[in-house]
Amino acid sequence: MLPWLMGFAGFGLYLLYDIDSFAGLWKPLRTGFLLGTLLIGASTLLQMFSAWRQGAFSGLWDILLLMLGLAAFAALIYCLFFALPFTETYTDPAQGRRVYTCGAYALCRHPGILCFFAMYLFWGLAALPTGFLWCGMVFSVLNLVYAWFQDRVTFPKTFCDYTDYREKAPFLLPTAASFHRAVKTWGHPYEKEEEL
Numbered sequence: 580m581l582p583w584l585m586g587f588a589g590f591g592l593y594l595l596y597d598i599d600s601f602a603g604l605w606k607p608l609r610t611g612f613l614l615g616t617l618l619i620g621a622s623t624l625l626q627m628f629s630a631w632r633q634g635a636f637s638g639l640w641d642i643l644l645l646m647l648g649l650a651a652f653a654a655l656i657y658c659l660f661f662a663l664p665f666t667e668t669y670t671d672p673a674q675g676r677r678v679y680t681c682g683a684y685a686l687c688r689h690p691g692i693l694c695f696f697a698m699y700l701f702w703g704l705a706a707l708p709t710g711f712l713w714c715g716m717v718f719s720v721l722n723l724v725y726a727w728f729q730d731r732v733t734f735p736k737t738f739c740d741y742t743d744y745r746e747k748a749p750f751l752l753p754t755a756a757s758f759h760r761a762v763k764t765w766g767h768p769y770e771k772e773e774e775l
Contacts, residue, residue, distance in 0.1 A: 582622040582629075583714055589618035590721045597729060601736040619718065623702075626714060630706035641705040648701035655694035658683050662690075676737060678744040681764035686753045688744065689726040693751065695719060726751075 596611025598604065630636065636645060662683040683690040699715025706712060730750060734741045749757055 582625045583717075585618045585622035585625075586714065586718050586721070589615040589622065590718075590725055591615070592618065593725055594728065597725075597733040601733060622714075622718075626709075626711045627702065627706065630709040630711050633709055635706040635709055635711075644701045644705035648698050648705065651694050651697035651701060655691050655698060658691040658694055677740050678734075678738045680744055680747060682761055682766060685748060685764050686757050686761035687751050688730060688748045689751055692719075692722055692726050695722050723751075 592611040592615035595604075595608050596615065599608035599611065635641065663679050678684070687693070696719040699719055700712075703712025703715040730745070738744070747760075753761070
């Protein structure tokens with residue numbers, strides 16, 4: 580039960596962090612993203628440890644699933660922290676910030692959601708018959724709701740060109756056109772995306 584509560588609290592902190600990003604409610608809320616991530620990460624580690632103690636992760640198939648989950652985790656970290664120009668995305672003032680629309684963010688507006696889901700799917704399957712899979716799917720739904728909130732409320736208030744970006748890139752599921760644009764723009768610097 581504790582890992583579930585930690586995950587719910589983590590997503591609650593994400594939401595408060597986002598609201599504070601455009602409303603400026605309370606300075607300590609600026610740590611909400613970091614604290615929420617630590618809670619969700621700790622919840623995941625607790626559940627994996629519990630599954631291991633119950634005998635999960637013992638077969639070759641489980642090892643393969645764990646590796647696939649690890650690849651999805653690496654892709655998630657890449658999407659959140661390395662696919663974006665860090666300074667412009669995370670440290671510039673909210674007013675006048677532009678959306679980064681190259682690479683993974685040309686593929687869809689929330690590529691991290693797909694990685695997050697795949698990570699919990701693979702790790703949850705490896706942890707069967709424990710309840711880790713169900714918890715991961717609930718966390719994935721919460722993550723999807725959080726992304727919808729960002730897409731409709733937070734990002735239009737914090738990025739000056741987010742409405743235009745919504746017309747360029749699909750919300751979640753890539754299309755042939757968005758895949759082509761992602762390949763074409765992969766690795767391009769922030770300031771040159773309009774030249775492509």
